[in-house]
Amino acid sequence: MQMSIHRSMPQSVTTGVLALLVTLGAGHTGELAAQQMTGPSPDASAELTFTRDVAPILQANCQVCHQPGAIGPMSLMTYQDARRYARRMSRMVEGRDMPPYQYDTDVGIQDLKEDWRMSEEDIATITAWVAAGSPEGDPADLPAPVEWPDPAEFGLAGQFGEPDLIIRSDPYDVPEVGQDRWWRPLVPTGITDDRCIMAIETKPSIEGRAVAHHANSSFRVDGQSAGRLSEYALGKVGEIVPEGACRRAPAGSDVAFDIHYWPNGVDLVDDQVEIGIWFHPEEYEGKYDQTLSLYFLNGGRGYDIAPHGTLMTQGFHSFDTPVRIDSFQPHGHTRLVAMSLQVLRANGRRETVSMVSNWSALWHHSHIYEDDVAPLLEVGDQLIVTGWYDNTENNRYNPDPDQWVGIGDRTADEMSHTWLAITHLDEDGMEKIKADRAARLISEQPDR
Amino acid sequence: MTRLKTTLTLTVVCAATLTVGADAQDWTQREFPLAPSNANENFVAPYFDGFYPNADGTYTLSFGFLNRNDSDLIEIALGEDNFIEPSEFDGGQPTTFPVVGYSGFGGPRERGAFGVVVPADFDGDVWWTVTTDGYTTRVPGRLESPGPIIKGAYELSSGAMAAGSLRPGIRFSEEDLAGWGIGGVEHPEVLTTKVGEPVEVRFWAEDRGERDLGLVNMTLWKHQGPVGGMIAFESMLEAPANAAPARGRARPFGPGPVNTTDVVPIPNEGPLANRGQFTATFDTPGEYVIRIRIDNFGAPDSMPGQQCCWSNGYVVVSVNE
Numbered sequence: 001m002q003m004s005i006h007r008s009m010p011q012s013v014t015t016g017v018l019a020l021l022v023t024l025g026a027g028h029t030g031e032l033a034a035q036q037m038t039g040p041s042p043d044a045s046a047e048l049t050f051t052r053d054v055a056p057i058l059q060a061n062c063q064v065c066h067q068p069g070a071i072g073p074m075s076l077m078t079y080q081d082a083r084r085y086a087r088r089m090s091r092m093v094e095g096r097d098m099p100p101y102q103y104d105t106d107v108g109i110q111d112l113k114e115d116w117r118m119s120e121e122d123i124a125t126i127t128a129w130v131a132a133g134s135p136e137g138d139p140a141d142l143p144a145p146v147e148w149p150d151p152a153e154f155g156l157a158g159q160f161g162e163p164d165l166i167i168r169s170d171p172y173d174v175p176e177v178g179q180d181r182w183w184r185p186l187v188p189t190g191i192t193d194d195r196c197i198m199a200i201e202t203k204p205s206i207e208g209r210a211v212a213h214h215a216n217s218s219f220r221v222d223g224q225s226a227g228r229l230s231e232y233a234l235g236k237v238g239e240i241v242p243e244g245a246c247r248r249a250p251a252g253s254d255v256a257f258d259i260h261y262w263p264n265g266v267d268l269v270d271d272q273v274e275i276g277i278w279f280h281p282e283e284y285e286g287k288y289d290q291t292l293s294l295y296f297l298n299g300g301r302g303y304d305i306a307p308h309g310t311l312m313t314q315g316f317h318s319f320d321t322p323v324r325i326d327s328f329q330p331h332g333h334t335r336l337v338a339m340s341l342q343v344l345r346a347n348g349r350r351e352t353v354s355m356v357s358n359w360s361a362l363w364h365h366s367h368i369y370e371d372d373v374a375p376l377l378e379v380g381d382q383l384i385v386t387g388w389y390d391n392t393e394n395n396r397y398n399p400d401p402d403q404w405v406g407i408g409d410r411t412a413d414e415m416s417h418t419w420l421a422i423t424h425l426d427e428d429g430m431e432k433i434k435a436d437r438a439a440r441l442i443s444e445q446p447d448r
Numbered sequence: 449m450t451r452l453k454t455t456l457t458l459t460v461v462c463a464a465t466l467t468v469g470a471d472a473q474d475w476t477q478r479e480f481p482l483a484p485s486n487a488n489e490n491f492v493a494p495y496f497d498g499f500y501p502n503a504d505g506t507y508t509l510s511f512g513f514l515n516r517n518d519s520d521l522i523e524i525a526l527g528e529d530n531f532i533e534p535s536e537f538d539g540g541q542p543t544t545f546p547v548v549g550y551s552g553f554g555g556p557r558e559r560g561a562f563g564v565v566v567p568a569d570f571d572g573d574v575w576w577t578v579t580t581d582g583y584t585t586r587v588p589g590r591l592e593s594p595g596p597i598i599k600g601a602y603e604l605s606s607g608a609m610a611a612g613s614l615r616p617g618i619r620f621s622e623e624d625l626a627g628w629g630i631g632g633v634e635h636p637e638v639l640t641t642k643v644g645e646p647v648e649v650r651f652w653a654e655d656r657g658e659r660d661l662g663l664v665n666m667t668l669w670k671h672q673g674p675v676g677g678m679i680a681f682e683s684m685l686e687a688p689a690n691a692a693p694a695r696g697r698a699r700p701f702g703p704g705p706v707n708t709t710d711v712v713p714i715p716n717e718g719p720l721a722n723r724g725q726f727t728a729t730f731d732t733p734g735e736y737v738i739r740i741r742i743d744n745f746g747a748p749d750s751m752p753g754q755q756c757c758w759s760n761g762y763v764v765v766s767v768n769e
Contacts, residue, residue: 172610175607177600177603177605178603178604178605178607179498179603179604179605179755179756180754180755181609181610181749182609182610182748182749182754183610183611183749184610184611184748184749261610302555302556304493304514304516304557306493306585307585307586307587334598334601396595396596396597397595397597397598398595399593399594399595399597399598399599399601399602400590400593400594400595400601400602401594401595402587402588402594403495403496403587403588403602404493404494404495404496404514404585404587406493406495406514406555406556406557407553407554407555407556407557407753408553408554408555408557408753408754408755409552409553409751409753409754409755410498410753410754410755411598411601412498412601412602413553413753415553
């Protein structure tokens with residue numbers, strides 16, 4: 001019997017900077033949560049074996065990328081593979097460099113959808129196994145091999161099935177070398193009635209994943225802007241709209257792509273980026289609109305980073321209606337190293353919602369809050385977004401610490417903003433969410 | 449005892465000197481990270497934009513700047529406060545640094561103000577050093593990034609952008625072939641005039657690209673000249689019939705005064721198609737260089753933040769009393 005894992009991170013053959021940087025990859029799935037695959041207590045490290053304890057963790061967290069032909073630079077499919085890279089593996093998981101999901105474990109909201117972080121127990125199992133000399137164990141203990149999905153499949157397909165609509169950008173030839181390029185085709189959606197979107201995934205081609213730096217998309221109706229559809233940046237999987245909210249896909253719309261290609265040693269002919277959309281049923285009426293927008297820090301413009309210097313930028317945002325923050329996605333280039341999201345309440349209390357201390361432009365995760373913990377902002381509350389930049393040689397992704405660095409579209413320049421998906425509520429909606437959460441909290445209390 | 453005291457005193461003096469020197473060069477000591485930009489008393493940051501491979505095997509290193517003030521123009525004469533090393537590459541950099549602001553992710557940075565051509569086998573750095581009020585900063589132009597991972601981050605391209613945009617062409621006589629690029633095209637003559645007497649500059653400029661061609665825009669800059677010397681630019685162009693508002697700081701179409709960073713569209717239809725024309729009047733004698741920047745920023749794949757697409761034309765003017 002084979003175990004089937006629904007992949008939630010990209011699996012591809014790639015070259016260039018991405019392949020160079022991804023030392024170990026990982027994948028997490030809703031169906032195969034880390035808790036289910038947790039190995040034995042590290043106290044029992046003397047008994048830890050690859051076949052029984054480590055292989056299931058690798059299946060759940062690593063092999064989607066670390067298999068022949070996938071994005072990871074080495075395979076972790078067999079005992080021989082794992083033993084060869086055991087010390088590096090131990091170091092990477094202990095430092096939380098892998099799986100590549102840079103979200104602090106001890107600050108702010110911890111309940112996230114599509115969370116790739118490995119559990120402390122799994123990390124302890126791997127490090128203890130390596131410390132114990134990486135024993136193989138009984139081959140009979142090996143779990144059934146995983147039936148891996150097609151690498152070209154949408155990452156969210158495991159959760160939602162095939163997309164209801166796939167929109168493909170017009171083909172573009174990406175040269176092997178040269179400067180960044182921005183490809184902006186306009187493509188009809190064929191949508192005949194307004195629909196509410198349940199989930200979105202923007203997916204470069206397998207070969208194009210190494211060079212598709214960004215791919216943003218917006219709706220146009222009769223040539224006029226009609227809201228943003230989605231945003232993609234290197235490493236991102238997708239966006240999930242919470243139940244009850246509606247990210248609206250208008251009838252008669254076109255999608256305006258804004259694809260940023262970064263030639264990176266791969267000569268691509270007729271490359272296309274695909275956007276997969278999963279709709280709610282036609283009768284679904286999300287009461288409140290959800291929008292995805294970029295929120296600037298420090299005006300988003302007038303900053304510069306000195307050679308061998310560091311910088312902090314900060315942005316403040318408030319809303320005219322109550323809102324729920326559904327997801328948080330830092331955005332920057334090679335000098336951004338950390339970003340936080342805080343809420344300053346009207347009463348002066350400051351709450352840290354999210355913190356990403358080890359951010360990397362290689363993995364633009366949209367950190368999607370679980371429905372019951374997504375932060376709520378009243379009118380008068382304020383968002384504080386803070387970004388930190390490191391233009392020194394200590395930043396391993398920094399191409400050149402001798403340079404001044406300022407704002408710009410190019411990879412060598414910087415950006416300072418965050419993408420936030422926000423449900424725009426009213427007072428009644430806010431009160432209902434609070435009441436629902438309180439009721440669930442009470443229902444989850446143990447009987448007395 | 450006396451000797452020890454002297455040693456201690458010298459140590460303290462040296463430490464104090466080193467501290468002062470370090471502070472003068474430490475940008476974090478000069479301003480707070482989240483403080484708003486100053487109206488003045490801030491400094492110019494030189495920028496290396498990247499390098500272009502040229503058809504003959506050489507490379508053009510592109511440099512720009514960021515005037516970190518909110519409003520004040522800064523001028524720094526060529527010399528000990530504004531120089532390029534190795535010295536063979538010195539002399540083409542601007543002495544005038546206006547405050548600019550571009551839409552999108554263009555920001556307050558001027559890109560590609562000048563270029564330095566290095567040979568095909570160049571294997572070093574070209575450093576541009578700028579000192580503003582005693583504060584010195586410098587950047588290297590180089591062909592390979594030293595970071596451990598990304599080596600080609602600053603590689604640029606003269607080829608067609610995604611929608612087919614290329615750098616516009618510029619020439620100073622009807623017979624000449626158009627030139628383009630950051631390194632630009634130089635007017636073949638040194639123009640001469642007197643203080644208060646306008647000098648007229650004519651040129652040809654046209655869109656290029658692998659797409660439907662459109663309008664190009666003219667922006668006029670005091671690139672070099674005596675510190676404090678002002679140039680009053682007057683456009684002599686009529687409003688193009690097919691002009692749409694350009695991105696950035698577009699000025700009202702038609703003849704009239706042109707301030708630095710104003711964008712003036714050049715007609716591409718009719719008897720004066722692709723002809724640029726303006727006057728420059730100087731209030732101070734000296735040697736000036738005017739930079740004519742021609743861009744096609746109206747195209748969807750052409751914006752300053754994307755490092756595309758403009759070309760420079762340089763005009764040297766000698767102004768007498």
